[in-house]
Amino acid sequence: MITSAANQQIKNLIQIGRKSKARTEQDLFLVEGIRMFREAPRDRIIKTYVSETFYAKADTPAMLEGLEFETVSDHIFKLVSDTQTPQGILCLIRQYHYTIEEILASRNPHLVLIENLQDPGNLGTIFRTGEGAGVTGILLSRNSVDIYNPKTIRSTMGSIYRMPFIYVEDLASVLPALHENGITTYAAHLDGKNDYDRENYKNGTAFMIGNEGNGLSGELSSKADRLIRIPMEGSVESLNAAIAASILMYEAYRQRR
Incomplete structure (x- = not known):
């Protein structure tokens, strides 16, 4: 059992949880909680850590069968945890690496393009809602919040494991590829000509969602x-970015059902 905060594994877990650079360099991210553990693809779990109290539960040994794991004292586990009341289990997971070709491979793409979104909860909500609405991929500008931020991961409620996504330096640079694949792009904008429910989203569709405070840049929306x-x-002039995205995604879903 790990009982010291000076343990190198504990130091590394704290770095991965707090630092995007550490996550990128090690190609790993942390997930926490029983639901996130149960939904995690087993072939992507590098190592699991459980608190001493969690390990003492009757069903824990069977749950961990076949996985590499460490037990950690309750006090040390709280140091690593990103939540107020830790559930007692967290995992190191290999990061995902999709390509634009994979994201465009769907027969009838339903995409979301995210520009400079900053709130982890908003991004996680878009991933979760997007999965429910049949979104086939999410493209993010490089300056958007890190999908592997623990708060974002928690907000996805497991959709991080199933929703294809990529970060790109410039969203405008991928638009030609979208057009070549028959995808129409729609920018949620105060100057919009039509109400969102007056358009046809039955064919390839990509919704553009902008920053919480500034919306879409003029360059991208143009x-x-x-x-x-x-x-x-x-x-009211505008909605929260995640709520606006949800309305648009579900309208496309409604039309395609």
Whole structure:
């Protein structure tokens, strides 16, 4: 059992949890909690860590069968955990590496393009909702929040394991490839010509979602095939990025059902 914060494994777990650079260099990320553990593909789990209290549960040994794991004292586990009330289990997982070709391989793509999103909860919610709405891939600008941020991972509720995604230096640079594959791009924008539910999303579709505070950049929105708007009542000008994305994704899903 690991009982010291000076243990090299514990130091490394803390670095991976807190530092994007450490995650990138080691090509790993952390997931925490029983649900995230159960849904994790076994072939991607590098190592599992459990608290002494969790390990003492009757069903834990069977749950860990075939996996490399370490037990950690409850006190040390709390140092590593990113949550207020740790469930007592976390895993090191190999990162995912998709290609644009894989993301465009779907017969009828339903994509989301994310520009400079900064809130981990928003990104995680888009991944989770996107899976539910049949999104086939997510493209993110390099300046968007790290998908492997523990808060983002937690917000995906397991969708991180199943939703293809890539980061690109410049979203505008991938638009020609989208057009070559018959994908129409739609920018959620205050200057949208049509309400979002007046468009046809039954064929290849890509929704552009911008930064929480500034929305889409003028450069990217100017390259969209269509500007669409979500109608508002009262004095509200715009919605939270994740909520706006959810409305658009589910409208496409509704039309395709």
